[in-house]
Amino acid sequence: MDEQNKESKRVILQKIRSATKSDEYSHKDNILRSRMKKNKSTEIKYVSNLDVFISKLEQAKATVSVVSHKRDIITEVHKYVSQHQISSVITVAQHTDFPSLDWEGVDTTTQYNPKALSTSVTFAVMGIEETGALVMLSSPSSPTGMNFLPDHHFIVLDADKVVKTMEDVWAQLSKSGEPLPRTINLITGPSRTADIEYEIQIGAHGPKSLHVIIVKNH
């Protein structure tokens, strides 16, 4: 850390301490650390009836279909692209829950090229009932750009992975003890803006459509 940065830090912290009348914090370390720990709920609340979750996604202008086998994912994508006359190559992310999807019949690639990415399929690790959010983790085989660059975005979610609240997500992620991935995206619907005359317009800088495929008992 350079000198100026150190000095600014010193000045700022000192001003804070004189405002809050607190000393160097060492003595409060334990108290505050336990506040952080205590906040982690231990019991993770999964949701079995997905009606609320799905309706939240639909409210946010995502489309949702529920399939009962993982091979149906491909059928579903295929159906959607032909219905919407999407002809581009589909960039597909990798996910450990769905290691060997056979994309026969659909023009796909696993090569990530930000400059040419108009349709993608990525995999959510969880869903959040409270907000209809899909939880996306960045990884070498699932770069963040795949969630934001395409015009059309498919997200696949295991039906057993929908939890009640955002807090449940943190509880689940903290189980591994690993640091968080570089990026976590909570995604509820396609991108939108209301900046012009407060008229909601779907499709701003991110995807113009989001189709969520929920897989039951895969």
Add this chain to the structure above:
Amino acid sequence: MQPHSKQFKSNVTKALADPELQKSLFTVKKGLVENRAKAISLVSDFELLREKAKQIKQHTLSQLDYYLEEFETNFTAQGGQLHWAKDASEAQQIIVGICHKHNAKTVVKGKSMAGEEISINEALEAAGIEPIETDLGEYIVQLANEPPSHIIVPCVHKTRAQIIELFAKHHKKYGYDKPLTEVEELVLQVREIMRSKFLNADIGITGANFLVAETGTSVIVTNEGNGDLCSTLPKVHIVTAGLEKIVPTLNDVSMLSRLLARSATGQESTAYTTFATGPQRSDDQDGPEEMHIVLIDNGRTDLLNSELSEMLRCIRCGACINHCPVYGSVGGHAYGWVYPGPMGAVLTPAIIGLEEAGDLPNACTLNGRCETVCPVKIPLPKLLRLLRVRQFKERKGSMIWRGGIQLWGKLASYPVVYHFLVNIGIRLLSFLGAKKGRFNKLLLARSWTQSRDFPSPQGSTFHSQWKKYKKDHHG
């Protein structure tokens, strides 16, 4: 941005006479207010959420030094670089420095009020670097060479027709010459123009809604997806954030985000909530190679040390602005700096000083609607009053008012004299007004009668009538 809050009065006159602006402001007064009300009616106990949110922010402020250092430890452990900036110029210098180090020519920007506060665009331009606003609203005000007029909807003061005109003028150079009419077309055009900017920019700058101490994570809450492209594609990502953005844990973010979108736009949740922790990991295919966070003080520690410290709970949702009748009639530009409405009337003097902020603390009827909607229960009217106390103590503001109030106070401490004098005045006024029952011009109340009639009193004061009544009835 150079503040011109001192000209509030003349800004107001201009704003009230601008029919386009008045039309646009209707959006805020109606759309945003109604949407919020609807979103909140769907929550079972919103009041409880507000109380919890307030507690989280208040607790964090009380231990701010600890959480900031905790954040620094965890963020740097993930390879992030944290910069402490005492004021706007130091923040500018840090950011321009990073840009120069990477020979940056263009910077794509997500919406950041802290960025506005430190005039980062001006600083970048002065250094020969092109800042490109990518949030649609920010982009529009950048084209118009104006500051944002609202912290959530930056171009709320612009009508569609004005935007169409702006795009026609500025988008010719990209080969667009077909005149547009629909919002959809306007949005699409910007999307197309921006895509190559995102892909080719050297640096991305975004704000942050929260900085999480526990994990060293920076959180943004957005709808357009531009912020994510800014923080994902360029090889350097810089976050500008006021130091009050810190919260202890991810669970605290969860709680606060329940209030943020509902209060801001009336959404249950925005389209995107993104948690970024450090630069890209070793095998990642995208994400910035460097992630910097510029932690900005710029008056905040002084605010913490003052009677206005509760203002630091603000999560910049804009609800107080949307519900402010004064903002609703004059819009954001009248306030003359970055933050408008009630939160601006407190923050502006707190950050740039009472002298520069002019009369903003008085630009309020103290109707209190803002306080009832603030998700972190900031007592905005009380803070504005405290600023007026400061003004009074520092002998700022109108001397005539000052003298008038003090004279009134003196008189009030001699009730007999007061009642005698007022009764004379009232008798006179009643005599003059008896014929019509009201005045349409009164020399002593010109500001009143310029737009309102003034009623005639009822002959004499109550106290003199009461004396008489008691004599007659009770003996």
Add this chain to the structure above:
Amino acid sequence: MSETLKIGFFVTCLVDAMRPSIALASIKLLESAGCDVTVPSAQVCCGQPAFNNGDIDTAKNIARQVIDVFEQYDFLVAPSASCLGMIKVHYPELFQDEPHYLEKVEKLSNKCYEILTFLHDVLKIEISARFDSTVTYHDSCSGLRELGIESQPRQLLNKVKGLKLKEMKDTDICCGFGGTFCVKYPDISTSLVSDKVKNIIDVDAKVVLAGDLGCLMNIAGRCQREGKAVRFYHTVEVLAGMAAEYPAIGEKWS
């Protein structure tokens, strides 16, 4: 109630000067419910103008006067939510740094009432008045938000024979009066009060009632300037059946 309640009536400086009939109507209602009403003559103002303009010393001096004069009564009652908000909510704030005096302040704060809430919540008064008209009620901001007065005036008005209450739009938005605000920022104030007038005209009410004379003068003044034939009374004038005895605000004795 068995014991006679001793009421110290706080007239407010605006009612004293501009519309004594509001105080007379209040006292009539209080006495008709069996209260023993006193109007101490050593009262002037609640100090709000000084308080809201940052002059804490003046505000405190005036507050002390009010507190000392009114502590002897069972209740302080005033025909204005704005002044009552000052006494009930802000007096305790003013004396935070004087703990020995604060006790006295808080005692008064706990026994002071705005007239309409007092009539409704404490006296549970019967209303025998008649008023044949369509009226709309304007909530003052201090009444609504500092004191939570919303249902009481409406419930009282619903007991008035012949009276039809219609709700206008945006009842929670300020009329632009704001005490000294309306003369410091007349343009903004005018813009706000014009919106209010529009809502009144839209609801097609013949009479506007409210619990604060400041708002009433502001809205009436604007309405009359715009040439709209709407009449304005304080709510108690109607409840006491005295509206017919006095010209409405800004109207002449006929």
